Amino acid sequence: MLRASRDVISRRGTGLASIWRYILAGLGLAALLVGILAVVYLTAPHSALGPDTSRSKKTASGLFVASFEPERGVIRQGELQSWLLTLKTAAGAPVEGAAITVSGGMPQHNHGLPTSPQATDYLGEGRYRIDGVKFTMSGWWQLRFAISAAAGSDSVVFNIVL
């Protein structure tokens, strides 16, 4: 009798202890999950959640396909750089003799570009040098090109995230 009751108590005790263990394990796993999510969220590149940063796209009305790349391959913050804007028709033919104007700024900072980039040279095969591009701070920049050529006028916006 005595022995049996002791057994019951001890078994009940074991039962309670394992419930606590499960609760603790559950809490631990939940906290770990929160921790991992927080680390992933905090270290994820914001461009992943931000604007479309593709370097090649159709212009707004689909007249041209435009690509925009830094001429020397890398973006260096705070330096005046030249970029190349390549224009093709939807059929893939290079667009020659285009008149191009450049505008832009930082949509989240309420300011325009720190310089006035211009199309300075035509390099053949639909490639135009856009000189005087400078990104003075990190964040989301927009460059908008208004393009006028024989096929008509169209525009395109490129997003650049530093």
Added chain:
Amino acid sequence: MRRLARVASLAALAALALLGGCGKPQFSDAEKKTIASLALNTLPALKADTTNQYADVPAAAAFGSTLFFDVGMSRHGPMSCSTCHKIDRQFQDDLPQAVGVGRTNRRTMPLAGVARDPWFFWDGRRDSLWSQALTPLENPLEQAGNRAAFAHYIKNRFGERYERIFGPLPDLSTVPANASPLGTDAEKAAWSAMPARQQDDVNRVFANIGKAIAAFERSIEPQQARFDRFAIDLATGTKPQGDAAFSPEEVLGLKLFIGKANCVTCHNGPRFTDNSFHNTGVPPVNGLPPDRGRVDAVAQVQADPFNCFGKFRDGDASACRELRFMVKDGEQLVRAYKTPSLRGVADRPPYMHAGQFSSLDEVVAHYSKAPASIEGVSEVHPLDLSDRERAALVAFLKTMSE
């Protein structure tokens, strides 16, 4: 089961510690990257200035230093560049507005790293270090001289030294004692009466004065501060020792500076400046003439005969891209002023382009409150920092000194 529970509870503790910020690491990888980008060891070597062929000629720099400190370089009494740009005061004068022959409307800028600027003065009304140096020489409120008088002065006092660097001086025997296109009515009349070739001769000597002073100023570079010792230790994973260790308040200030307070948006890179112009709603000073900042400087730099497009530039026009691609109009230029470097900032109140704020507390309070600009649109937004956060930012700014 028991083992899983133990592992899970340890993980829980670790995750809580991480989230609570009470353990290491003190900074995220993104924060570390930003902090490293601000350290002085990332400052690149000073680029050549092809518009000034004397920029790196030692004899020109030595002559420039003589001129910089020469109190004969003024019309009225002893005054030189160093009157306002004091060598033992970070090359500034501790005054809200510089005082030369008269009181100007702008704060004297310190000179550390000045040769790295694309634009000069608070509003960028000059586009080279050498053309900047010429401007106070003729400003009636500063050195108040005129270029003809400076040419005569150089010939009489430093003729031989000048010629060893720049070649033969022109014949100045028929040049009036006082003449300048920017001077008094009499000086302007005297200038207009000079033949074009003689004007060119005088302008050439005047430009060379600026080129010598610029050659000297290129040697004035920022010095390592406590912040740099901390940042370099952080980047290399060394535990900062001695004064390189930051207090919890300084760490909080640094985190705010590169985070919630957005200071690093404009105060970026190892000089803590984006070299650009911004309207941040800084109020005007009563009693000073109207001041619209960058928007009025555009025409001035374009009209300057000593600008990069002018005939006194050395080298070719490929060096003139800043001027060529300058923003010439738009609301964003109204009351926009240059982002100043923050190196040594705690040791040189008062602050802003006309010395509007007498302490860093006032500066930080301004950015926290972000009042609207009296003209144009301020780019900054209210931060509503707590007392503790504002004090932490000021504590961090003080680490930018020795």
